[in-house]
Amino acid sequence: MVLKVFFPSCCSSAESGILIGRWISEQNSAVILAVVHFPFIPVQVKHYLREVQQVTKVSVSVLGSWNNSKQEKEESLSEFLEDLGTIFSHEPWIQISKEGDSKFWNCSTLQKQSDNHREEEIILVYYDQRKVMLSHLHPTLDTADHRAEDASKLSAIFNTVADSKVLFMTDRYDDGPIKMTHWQSDGVEASIIVELMKQASVPACMLLTFLLSLVSGVCNSRVLKFWPLSFLWSKLSTCEQLGHRLQHLQVISSSKKAQNQTQLMRKANVFVSLLIDVALGILLMSWLYRKNQIGHLADTLIPVADHVAEELQDLLQWLMGAPAGLKMNRALDQVLGRFFLYHIHLWISYIHLMSPFIEMILWYVGLSACLGLTVALCILSDIIALLTFHIYCFYVYGARLYCLKIYGLSSLWRLFRGKKWNVLRQRVDSCSYDLDQLFIGTLLFTILLFLLPTTALYYLVFTLLRLLVVIVQGLIHLLVDLINSVPLYSIILRFCRSYRLAAGVKFRVLEQQDGKPLRLLMQINPLSYGNVVQTYRLPTYSCYPKDSWTSLCKKLFLGELIYPWKHKGEKQE
Amino acid sequence: MAERRYRSASGAPLALRCRQHSASCRELAVRCPRLQLRSLSAVTSAVWLAAYGLFVLCENSVVLSAAIFLMLLGLIIYLHCVKIDQESLLVIGSLGIQLTSSYASGKESTTFIEMSQVKDVVINEAIHMQKVIYYLCILLRDPQDPQGVSEVVPLFQSSKPRLDCLIEVYKSCHEILDQRKTASQSD
Numbered sequence: 001m002v003l004k005v006f007f008p009s010c011c012s013s014a015e016s017g018i019l020i021g022r023w024i025s026e027q028n029s030a031v032i033l034a035v036v037h038f039p040f041i042p043v044q045v046k047h048y049l050r051e052v053q054q055v056t057k058v059s060v061s062v063l064g065s066w067n068n069s070k071q072e073k074e075e076s077l078s079e080f081l082e083d084l085g086t087i088f089s090h091e092p093w094i095q096i097s098k099e100g101d102s103k104f105w106n107c108s109t110l111q112k113q114s115d116n117h118r119e120e121e122i123i124l125v126y127y128d129q130r131k132v133m134l135s136h137l138h139p140t141l142d143t144a145d146h147r148a149e150d151a152s153k154l155s156a157i158f159n160t161v162a163d164s165k166v167l168f169m170t171d172r173y174d175d176g177p178i179k180m181t182h183w184q185s186d187g188v189e190a191s192i193i194v195e196l197m198k199q200a201s202v203p204a205c206m207l208l209t210f211l212l213s214l215v216s217g218v219c220n221s222r223v224l225k226f227w228p229l230s231f232l233w234s235k236l237s238t239c240e241q242l243g244h245r246l247q248h249l250q251v252i253s254s255s256k257k258a259q260n261q262t263q264l265m266r267k268a269n270v271f272v273s274l275l276i277d278v279a280l281g282i283l284l285m286s287w288l289y290r291k292n293q294i295g296h297l298a299d300t301l302i303p304v305a306d307h308v309a310e311e312l313q314d315l316l317q318w319l320m321g322a323p324a325g326l327k328m329n330r331a332l333d334q335v336l337g338r339f340f341l342y343h344i345h346l347w348i349s350y351i352h353l354m355s356p357f358i359e360m361i362l363w364y365v366g367l368s369a370c371l372g373l374t375v376a377l378c379i380l381s382d383i384i385a386l387l388t389f390h391i392y393c394f395y396v397y398g399a400r401l402y403c404l405k406i407y408g409l410s411s412l413w414r415l416f417r418g419k420k421w422n423v424l425r426q427r428v429d430s431c432s433y434d435l436d437q438l439f440i441g442t443l444l445f446t447i448l449l450f451l452l453p454t455t456a457l458y459y460l461v462f463t464l465l466r467l468l469v470v471i472v473q474g475l476i477h478l479l480v481d482l483i484n485s486v487p488l489y490s491i492i493l494r495f496c497r498s499y500r501l502a503a504g505v506k507f508r509v510l511e512q513q514d515g516k517p518l519r520l521l522m523q524i525n526p527l528s529y530g531n532v533v534q535t536y537r538l539p540t541y542s543c544y545p546k547d548s549w550t551s552l553c554k555k556l557f558l559g560e561l562i563y564p565w566k567h568k569g570e571k572q573e
Numbered sequence: 574m575a576e577r578r579y580r581s582a583s584g585a586p587l588a589l590r591c592r593q594h595s596a597s598c599r600e601l602a603v604r605c606p607r608l609q610l611r612s613l614s615a616v617t618s619a620v621w622l623a624a625y626g627l628f629v630l631c632e633n634s635v636v637l638s639a640a641i642f643l644m645l646l647g648l649i650i651y652l653h654c655v656k657i658d659q660e661s662l663l664v665i666g667s668l669g670i671q672l673t674s675s676y677a678s679g680k681e682s683t684t685f686i687e688m689s690q691v692k693d694v695v696i697n698e699a700i701h702m703q704k705v706i707y708y709l710c711i712l713l714r715d716p717q718d719p720q721g722v723s724e725v726v727p728l729f730q731s732s733k734p735r736l737d738c739l740i741e742v743y744k745s746c747h748e749i750l751d752q753r754k755t756a757s758q759s760d
Contacts, residue, residue, distance in 0.1 A: 001756050002597055002667040028667075121596055123668070153687055506683040507663065507671055509594050518595040520665070525683055 002121045003109060004029035005094060006157060006522070008129035011035050011066070014181035018084060019064045019094065020049065022160045027153050030063050030094060031160045033167055034182040042087050044177045058163045064094030085110055104513040122517040125507070129183040131499040132161045135524050136261050138503055138535060154505055208253035216246065238378040241480065244541055245372065248274055265490060265536055272489040273538065277372035284376055285369045294366055298359035302351065305387060309348045316340050319458065328454045336458055340394055347390045374480045381476040388469045395466035396561065402459040403559030405448055412445035463556065487536035491529065498526035579738035581605075582706045589738050591745060597666030599749055601742050604659045605732045608652075608677060620644050653678040657731040662742065666749045670711060672728060688753065690714055692722060694746045696739050707736045709743060
């Protein structure tokens with residue numbers, strides 16, 4: 001079998017000593033974690049390793065010897081190192097020796113208990129200890145289905161290095177009995193800013209939790225749950241977005257430490273998402289409140305509403321005449337047209353009544369943009385919904401009329417053919433009608449049939465308008481969803497520290513020399529951006545189309561009211 | 574280190590290079606034909622002539638600058654994401670198989686498959702456009718079903734060498750893959 005030795009590249013220039021690490025017998029590979037230098041007392045080394053094993057649950061042991069001779073080969077040292085194999089009994093005892101600055105090392109194994117002497121091939125794999133320690137392998141194996149024999153070999157190596165953090169705390173410059181070389185020997189790394197932030201985050205989190213409990217207490221109070229208010233809250237998308245952000249804040253400010261990598265990344269993503277949202281919102285606010293933009297907006301709002309109303313009036317006048325050359329039923333046409341015109345007149349008067357207060361309302365509502373750009377966009381969507389409320393009303397009237405007509409027509413058509421709808425059995429049965437029933441039924445059928453084009457045209461026009469408004473609102477919600485769900489922290493991490501998110505490894509074959517073991521360099525293969533977004537996407541209350549295209553068309557044809565966007569968590573009707 | 578000439582499925586010349594690093598490590602690289610200067614200049618002149626024709630029609634110089642910009646952008650995207658220069662296979666017995674594609678701009682995309690996941694390396698037939706071609710693929714083991722195959726990873730997808738080249742690669746791979754079978758039998 002081939003023996004694989006994973007050697008950290010930071011120990012290439014270490015002085016002679018013994019190698020400590022983990023021996024994975026199923027894979028016949030040795031993961032070397034550090035080099036312990038002379039002088040040392042074997043008993044102390046064994047004691048230290050046992051302590052480390054208890055803390056990290058990684059079976060660390062002495063694996064072999066490392067001989068870095070800067071001058072000529074010292075025979076006595078190599079014999080001494082062989083004798084060490086008897087003190088620390090490990091099967092097989094790995095001996096690596098390096099001469100001067102040569103790139104090609106000698107690597108041999110001592111098997112004491114083997115009966116047949118096999119010439120084992122040895123592969124030397126160099127790895128960057130710091131990067132492997134900090135990296136996280138994807139796809140993540142959850143603890144639920146973690147089985148030892150199925151776990152991939154690479155994850156075993158990554159976990160070994162990551163779990164042995166305790167081992168990397170002592171160094172050869174410390175005054176202990178053990179002097180080791182590992183990745184920290186090049187200089188212990190720490191950041192003052194990170195430490196300060198960690199200290200400051202604890203009281204900040206406690207304050208935030210207290211404030212959030214107050215806010216959620218107010219929100220859940222019974223005052224706000226009365227019928228008109230609760231109906232209003234459920235219809236406004238702003239409230240849903242605010243609730244969503246509140247949940248995010250609760251996630252961040254919880255005092256429980258993140259259990260595993262996924263939770264840590266989720267917390268970080270939520271934090272960065274909130275930060276960027278608030279930053280963009282404040283940017284928007286600064287643009288709005290500078291140069292009296294709010295005043296301009298309020299000034300243009302009333303003329304825009306007037307313009308929309310005028311266009312609608314023109315449309316209705318067109319429908320009341322001969323639209324597109326079609327001949328309408330004069331009487332019904334006039335009735336419907338005048339009804340809708342009166343509605344528009346009411347709406348315009350209402351808008352004009354509100355006009356002096358518009359600027360003040362907009363000013364205060366614009367302040368809420370500091371809660372985030374998503375909140376501002378939701379408010380925009382709600383304002384659009386409120387301003388086009390008359391279109392919604394017209395759509396409902398037209399749809400109801402059309403729906404009634406269609407049901408009437410279908411029922412009278414069944415009467416025409418001598419059939420009836422059996423409500424009990426939910427099917428069509430034959431039925432014998434009296435002559436007068438048939439007569440009146442046929443008359444009504446004819447009337448409804450000839451009035452159908454007029455109603456259908458009104459229904460078509462207002463449905464198209466309603467669909468336009470729905471599409472605009474849908475686009476805004478899509479943008480809000482995008483801002484809510486994109487994992488910015490993961491993307492920035494993948495860009496700046498790509499070794500933290502690993503999809504796998506890649507090997508590079510280094511220069512070879514005959515007779516020496518095969519030399520490979522193991523590097524981390526980072527995750528692609530698409531996979532990063534897919535793995536770390538934040539869950540949202542996303543709105544997605546409720547019906548497929550066929551059922552949507554069917555509903556439109558029958559005149560049923562359509563609410564195309566469904567929010568996750570809404571009760572199914 | 575031997576380099577032999579073969580042809581791809583569409584007739585373009587390929588070069589196969591086989592390197593033996595050690596008894597259990599072998600690297601097989603297939604080099605595709607480089608980007609030809611004449612095809613590049615043909616496409617460039619066609620696009621710019623069309624842009625000039627549009628400019629003559631609508632008298633707007635934005636068309637010309639847009640054509641130049643689009644041409645450059647298209648060339649960069651083509652070199653960085655589409656044109657593959659070399660596809661190589663690194664087989665390390667007892668570690669795994671590594672597939673590398675290097676693009677014309679120097680970008681390399683690597684995938685490493687561990688040996689425990691590899692069930693076998695076979696040559697399959699496929700219907701591609703109007704032809705039937707042979708391709709080499711790696712069969713991955715299904716963790717639930719020991720006899721089943723969970724995934725098929727095709728190799729040399731953009732160079733598409735012909736059967737003679739594939740047989741060479743197949744024999745090389747199997748020399749190393751069979752070593753692990755004898756190793757597992759003798760243990």
